[in-house]
Amino acid sequence: MQKxxxxxxxxxxxxxxxxxxxxxENHNDFSNTVILxxxxxxxxxxxxxxxxxxxxTKKKIDYGYLDTTFYRDDFRRRETPATAxxxxxxxxxxxxxxxxxDDVLFxxxxxxxxxxxxxxxxxxSKVELMVLINRKYTRxxxxxxxxxxxxxxxxxxxxxxxxxxxxxxxxxxxxxxxK
Amino acid sequence: MPLSQKxxxxxxxxxxxxxxxxxETADNFKEVINRPIKKVPSLRDITIANVFFxxxxxxxxxxxxxxxxxxxxxxxxxxxxxxxxxxxxLLDTVNNILAMKVDMxxxxxxxxxxxxxxxxxxxxxxxxxGDGTHEHPTxxxxxxxxxxxxxxxxxxxxxxxxxxxxxxxxxxxxxxxxQKQGAEVMVCGPITLLPKYIAALGVKVELDVQKxxxxxxxANVLRIQLERQQIKYFPSLREYSIYYGINKERLSKLDKExxxxxxxxxxxxxxxxxxxxxxxxxxxxxxxxxxxxxxxxILYLLANSGA
Numbered sequence: 001m002q003k004x005x006x007x008x009x010x011x012x013x014x015x016x017x018x019x020x021x022x023x024x025e026n027h028n029d030f031s032n033t034v035i036l037x038x039x040x041x042x043x044x045x046x047x048x049x050x051x052x053x054x055x056x057t058k059k060k061i062d063y064g065y066l067d068t069t070f071y072r073d074d075f076r077r078r079e080t081p082a083t084a085x086x087x088x089x090x091x092x093x094x095x096x097x098x099x100x101x102d103d104v105l106f107x108x109x110x111x112x113x114x115x116x117x118x119x120x121x122x123x124x125s126k127v128e129l130m131v132l133i134n135r136k137y138t139r140x141x142x143x144x145x146x147x148x149x150x151x152x153x154x155x156x157x158x159x160x161x162x163x164x165x166x167x168x169x170x171x172x173x174x175x176x177x178x179k
Numbered sequence: 180m181p182l183s184q185k186x187x188x189x190x191x192x193x194x195x196x197x198x199x200x201x202x203e204t205a206d207n208f209k210e211v212i213n214r215p216i217k218k219v220p221s222l223r224d225i226t227i228a229n230v231f232f233x234x235x236x237x238x239x240x241x242x243x244x245x246x247x248x249x250x251x252x253x254x255x256x257x258x259x260x261x262x263x264x265x266x267x268x269l270l271d272t273v274n275n276i277l278a279m280k281v282d283m284x285x286x287x288x289x290x291x292x293x294x295x296x297x298x299x300x301x302x303x304x305x306x307x308x309g310d311g312t313h314e315h316p317t318x319x320x321x322x323x324x325x326x327x328x329x330x331x332x333x334x335x336x337x338x339x340x341x342x343x344x345x346x347x348x349x350x351x352x353x354x355x356x357x358q359k360q361g362a363e364v365m366v367c368g369p370i371t372l373l374p375k376y377i378a379a380l381g382v383k384v385e386l387d388v389q390k391x392x393x394x395x396x397x398a399n400v401l402r403i404q405l406e407r408q409q410i411k412y413f414p415s416l417r418e419y420s421i422y423y424g425i426n427k428e429r430l431s432k433l434d435k436e437x438x439x440x441x442x443x444x445x446x447x448x449x450x451x452x453x454x455x456x457x458x459x460x461x462x463x464x465x466x467x468x469x470x471x472x473x474x475x476x477i478l479y480l481l482a483n484s485g486a
Contacts, residue, residue, distance in 0.1 A: 070211065070249075072218035076483060083180065084207040120216040 003161065006133075007150060008170035011099065012164070013052075015149045019130060020053045022147055026128075033097045034062040038114050039069075039085035042102035042139070044165035045132050047121035049101065063087040068113035087117075094122035099147075103132040103162045133160050133172060185484045186305040187477055189314035190355035195409045198359060202324055204476035205469070212248060212471055222251035225482050230273065231308070232258040237443055237467065238308050238317070244283050245420040245474035254281070269293060270300055277303055283481065286310075296311045304481040312346050318442050319352030321473040323360060326397055329438055334361035339391040341367045341423065342401030342450050345374050345412070349401060349442045367391035368423065371412040388423050392433055399440040400425055400450050404411045410466055416449050426452035430460070438462055 007015065027033040037046025043065050050063045050125040068124035069084040100114055111129060118124070137152045152160065152174065182197050190198075205463040211219055227246050231239055239255075246253045256276065267275075273284060281305045286294050291313035327333050338357050344350045344366045344479050357364050358381060365383035366373060378384050385391045392398060403419060413419050425439065439451070439461040447453050455461060 067207065069207070070221045070479075075221055076224075080181070084204055086207065087210055116220065120214050120219070122209075122215060 002176040003173045005171060006152060006160075006174050007125075009170040012170050012172070016049050016052050017130070019049060019147050019149060020056055023053065023130075024057065027097065027099075030059055032125075033099060034064070034091060034093055034113075035101060036064050036118065037101045038068040038100060038102040038110065039065050039067040039087070041104075041162065044168070045103045045162065046101035048164060048170075049130075062085065062091040064091065066114055066117055067157055068110055068117045071113040071116040073109060089121055089170045092122060093118065093124050095125050096122075097126045097128070098124040099128045099130055101130045103131065103164070104133045104135060104160045105129075105145055106135050106138055106144070106149065106160075108139045108141035111143045132162065132164075135160065169173070180478050181484050183310055185481065186294070186307075187316050187481060188294050188298060188305065188307050190316045190319050190352045190359070191314070193316075193359075195359045198323070201320060201473065201476050201480065202327060204480060205324055205472040208248075208479070209469065209472040211475070212468075218248050218250060218411070221479055222246070222249040222482055224428070224453070225249075225282045226252040226254065226280060227285060227478070228254050228256060228276045229284045229308075230256045230276065232269075232293075233309070235287055235308070237470075238315075240288065241467070241470040242306075242308060242317075242416065242474055245471050245478060246285075248471065249475055251283075251478070254279075264269045269297065273297055273301060277301055283478065292354045293339060304484070306477060306481065310347055311348065312351075313348055314355075315348040316352050316356075317470070317474055317477060318349050319356040320477070321351075321466055321470040322353055322399060322440060322442070323356050324469050324473050325440065325462055326334045326362075326438070328469065329462055330396065333357065336362045336397060337395045338362050338363070338397045338399060339365040339367055339385070339395035340399045340401065341371045341388060341391060341425070342399070343403045343412075344368050344377060345372045345406040347401050349399075353399060354382055358422040365391055365394060369413050374443065388425070389429060389432070392425070392429060392437060395437055397438045397440060398425065399442075401442065402444065402446055403449060416446075420449050424448070424452060425455050426451055427454040427458070430455060436460060440466060442466070 035050055037043035065088045067085045067087040069082045128146040131145045132149035133146055134148045134151045136151055157177055159175045161175050163169050164172050183194055184192055228243055243253055284310050285306045287308040288310050291311035293310050294305050294307040307316055323333050330336060340350050340353055354364050365385055366377055367385040367388055439455055441451055441463050445451050445456055
């Protein structure tokens with residue numbers, strides 16, 4: 001297995017800062033905006049981002065977790081069943097601008113499921129997508145992110161390893177699986 | 180991690196890990212059924228037959244609601260309006276239903292072991308919704324789930340099952356479920372309504388209901404199942420109510436607060452008085468709500484295990 005570092009912790013914090021500034025540009029004081037991190041892996045990145053965003057804006061931002069397990073399109077088609085995670089949304093998303101946050105955008109199927117899952121909570125006025133890593137040329141569905149941490153050219157056999165969270169190294173690797 | 184079984188025939192067959200997985204999944208479904216839109220598309224390509232050879236209101240409604248909340252296609256079958264009356268066998272009836280491409284069967288039958296028999300002959304996932312006086316696994320799971328929710332856990336808790344143990348599938352399934360999770364179990368009732376070898380299951384046996392209440396953290400009060408009693412097991416309902424009925428007076432004699440459960444339907448004034456059934460100690464309606472979440476979790480996990 002070969003792996004190449006594509007984001008170190010220093011670059012990661014610069015990227016998070018840039019993404020926060022882009023969000024502030026479009027959402028002002030976040031009074032009409034809510035942020036949803038996608039379970040299970042997207043929430044590590046969204047925790048990091050929202051933490052930084054709160055420090056910059058000094059405002060309380062409506063932030064929750066969204067689990068897409070029950071909306072996936074590969075139910076009964078996977079070898080190991082997906083385990084559900086907690087959804088935590090303590091606010092109304094009706095008529096709000098929603099920013100969905102995930103760590104890696106690959107086929108687009110998780111985001112499709114997330115859009116369905118989110119609609120169970122109401123009808124947002126607008127939905128945007130932020131991803132830390134945008135894998136290009138691998139989409140199954142036409143899903144395009146609004147905010148991108150890093151564009152990466154990958155082939156299907158490669159994997160993106162996001163090592164973010166408590167006790168993690170805050171690095172992102174591109175991994176070539178051995179055949 | 181999938182379930183260890185492809186059917187839910189009884190609590191006896193499943194492991195503590197299975198129970199844990201069902202509870203964790205049910206936590207998520209409980210959140211789903213409290214959303215503005217209470218439906219998820221998980222089982223949209225699954226057809227489920229509810230095959231009820233015995234009367235049921237709440238279990239059947241609960242299953243049907245769970246199936247619809249999961250977006251499954253549902254067909255209902257009841258023995259009273261079917262070809263059973265024309266002499267068709269159980270296996271033929273179910274095979275005919277399966278020929279219509281049904282993926283899962285939820286079955287209630289008056290004969291103990293009927294779903295086990297069926298599981299040896301058909302491919303579909305089977306959920307036992309009660310087989311005679313044998314097991315009622317989904318009821319036991321929702322009871323434990325409700326205890327876990329109210330008291331924060333099941334392990335180490337003392338649960339007294341009070342009433343007609345002899346004719347109760349709920350009692351047997353509850354004993355297995357509670358023991359697998361590390362709870363202590365006591366059964367209490369008139370000696371005529373306690374099975375002769377019940378102590379062999381590792382449960383305490385008590386004849387005095389007041390002593391049982393003093394011992395327990397949770398009292399699961401069962402209905403007197405007159406429809407299953409071929410002979411008289413006690414002189415009268417009035418006498419049963421005096422000696423075994425749970426009322427406020429009995430509870431006020433305790434130096435602690437205990438949780439009261441009942442699988443329904445309640446015979447008010449017989450096993451449970453209204454002043455207890457409607458009190459804040461009773462979690463009877465929470466049990467009903469949790470029943471839908473637990474059944475959603477079971478159907479979801481079984482559908483995932485593959486037929």
